[in-house]
Amino acid sequence: MKSDMEELMPRLLPLESCDTEEYNSNEPPRNPQEYLRQVQREASLCPDVVVAQIDPKKLKKKQSVNVSITGCLAAPQGFSPSLKWQQQQVSKFSEVRQSVNKHRQHWKSQFLDDNVVMPKTEDEDGWKRFCLGENVCLDIQLKEEDKVNPGLDYVKTGFPPFLSIVSKLNQSTISAVLEYLINWFEERDFVPQLGRWLYALLACLEKPLLPEAHSLIRQLARRCSAVRANLESKDDDRLSALNLMICIVARYFEQNDLADNE
Template sequence: MEQEAFYTVGEFDRSKIDLNKPAMTVEEYMQQVVVGRELLPDVAVASPEVLKRFSATPLRKSLTNLPGICDDSRTFTSRFGPNKEWCVAKSNDFSQNRSAFECVKVPDDDPLKDVQLPIMNDWMRWCQVCFESRLEGFAIAPENEQRFAHHKGTPPTVSLITSLKDHQVNELIIHQIKYMLNKGQTRATLQWLYALLLVVKKPLLPEVCSSLRDFCRKCKEWRAELDEDEEDTIYQLSFFISIISIYFAQHDLADQQ
C-alpha cells in the first residue's frame, strides 16, 4: 500500500518564490523546497575553478579549517567592519568551500555507528560532546590529531560532518549557538559552527535562520570588545558576519550595506 503524502503543496507561482528569504509558514517552506529541487541539475558536477582550487591540498585537511588572519591580512581593513569587497570575497570563498564539500564522498564506514549519541533535544549534552569531552569510541586519524589539538571535545572532522543527517546539522547549529551565546566563543566552537554551515541545507529552517541572526549580532558585540592585538579572532568574527549576512541573505546585518 502506498503511503499518502503528509502535506500537499498545491499550485503556486514559482516566479514569486525567494529561496534566500526565510520561510514564515509551513506552506512557504514547502514551496521553497519544491522550487529548490526543481533548480537542481540531474547530475551535480563541481566547476573547474573549484576542482582546481582544491587539487593541490587534500580536502580532508582544508575544508573544515576556519580561515585565519594569516590568509589575507593585507586585505582585512578594519576591526569594526571590513569593506564591502572583502565581505563579498569571503562569502564567495565560503560558497566555493560548500561546493567542494559536495564532492566529498560520504564515508562507507560510518564513524558514528559504534558511538552512543545523546538524544537530539538534549542541547547541553550535545555541546559537552562537541566542546568539552570527546565521544568515547570516536577515532581520529593520527594525521589530524595536531590539527585538532585545541579541541577538548569531539572535533568536526570531515568524516564526522559528512555522516550527520540534515536534521542533526540543523539542531546542532541551534544548540551550539545557544551554548556560545551563554558561554562565549572559542576557536573550537567557531570551527564547529563553520563546519556545520558548510553542509546545512538551504533554504534555512526559520529557527536555524533566527539562531544565525542572534549569533551574527553577538559577533558584532564580541568584536567591539576585543583588543587590537586579537586580530585573528576579529577576523574570524568578521568572516561569520559576512557569510551570514551575504551568503545566507541576512542583508540587514551586514557590516557594509
C-alpha cells in the first residue's frame, strides 16, 4: 500500500542517492539533505494506521449534548408582521447603522459622565446590571408611585445605550455583551431595557459576522420566536419588539431560514 501511495504522490523534495555509511541518524543533521533523510526515516517507522486505546472507565456515564433548533417557531395566527413592515424596519435599521458609523469617532472621543462606569469585558454580571439595571436583575418589585415616576437612577433602571457609550465598545466587547444579554434572556422575560440594548448592539455589529456572532443572533431570533409563541394577545407590548428582533436577524443579517413569511 505504501509503495502504491508513493507512486501516486510525486515527491516534492527528491533526494539524491548517498552513501548510508556516511550518514549517522543518531547525530543532528549537518545539512538540508541529511535533515530530509532523517524525516523520511522517521516517517517510514510510523504505522499506516493508529488505533487509540480508550479506557471506557474514564468516560462519563451520562454525557449531555445540547442540540439547538435550527429554525424559529412559527408565529401564532395574526402575530406575524407583513413583508412590507419587515422591509421598512430593515431600511430604518440600515440608516441607523450608517449614522452610528458616521458619528462613532466623534462620540468615541467624548468623555463620559462621572456616574457612567463601564464594566470590564469579562464582567458578565456587571454588564447585565449596567444594561438592565438592578431592579430587573435582582427582581425588585417597584411600588406604584415608582412606576409612574421612576426617575433617572440609572444604577436601578439601567443605562440606556447612548451613542457615547456604545461607540467606545470594540467588536470583542460588543459580542461579549450581546452574549451576556442573550443568555440572560434565555431564562427571563423580555423587558424594554433588553430590547434597547439588543437593537443598539446589533447596530454596532460589523459585517461579515464572525462565527460566534452568527450563532448568537440566531439564538436571539429563536428565543424571540419562543416568547412570541406564548403571547396571549396581539395587543401585548412585547410583540412589536420581538418581531423587530426576528426581522433584523433574518432580513438584515440574511438568516433567511428564520424569517417570518406572510
